[in-house]
Amino acid sequence: MNNSTYHIFFTNLSNPLRIKIVTSLKQKEKNVTELSKELKVEQSKISHALASLRCCNIVDVKQEGKQRIYSLNKKTIVPMLKLIDKHAKTFCAGDCKGCGR
Amino acid sequence: MNNSTYHIFFTNLSNPLRIKIVTSLKQKEKNVTELSKELKVEQSKISHALASLRCCNIVDVKQEGKQRIYSLNKKTIVPMLKLIDKHAKTFCAGDCKGCGR
């Protein structure tokens, strides 16, 4: 597999807001306004974040009336987050702190 | 698990050089000079990249004489890259192109 795909994919998930959206959608699908209210984040920020996530098919959309319902593509993301959980537990004493650079 | 760990972990892998190093170390462990020559990248760039990867325990180091041998922590990374391979194949027609934003 080519490195560029990895780079694009990881970059997409390397953002606090997008991660928040992902973990929120893990529970259940939501529309933009719901996400905006739940996360206390301005609507256009949510929309931009969702646009990125859609690019890599990390989330799916469906239209329902004037709402757009976003759902998580769990096939990839759920096992991936599990890998990180396990990694952090095993190698980073619970959670990864980064190294300030 | 807390979102900050996900963020730090993904950010670490969201960089072309660090990904190159990771995929190179998947084959076999290498020292800094070897990586620098193989990837045709200046030594300090490699060192900085390795420092980041070490923070999240994505790579390990051992000293051997004056060299430092870096190896990949395969437990997490190998299955993670496989997940992306499969994702790209299944959902992105082979490889993820991003969306130019």
Add this chain to the structure above:
DNA sequence: TGTTCATATGAATTATAGTTCATATGAGTA
């Protein structure tokens, strides 16, 4: 068809992360 609610988009600004280069550290060896 004009108004409202829901969401998306573009572009300028701002924040974050990466590169570069000069230099420091540190192991081995003459």
Add this chain to the structure above:
DNA sequence: TACTCATATGAACTATAATTCATATGAACA
């Protein structure tokens, strides 16, 4: 202990990505 090879580090600079805000689109409905 002075020198060399291997690697690390800090800080200024540069590049990349995120935020903001004004505005566009588009569905529903009066």
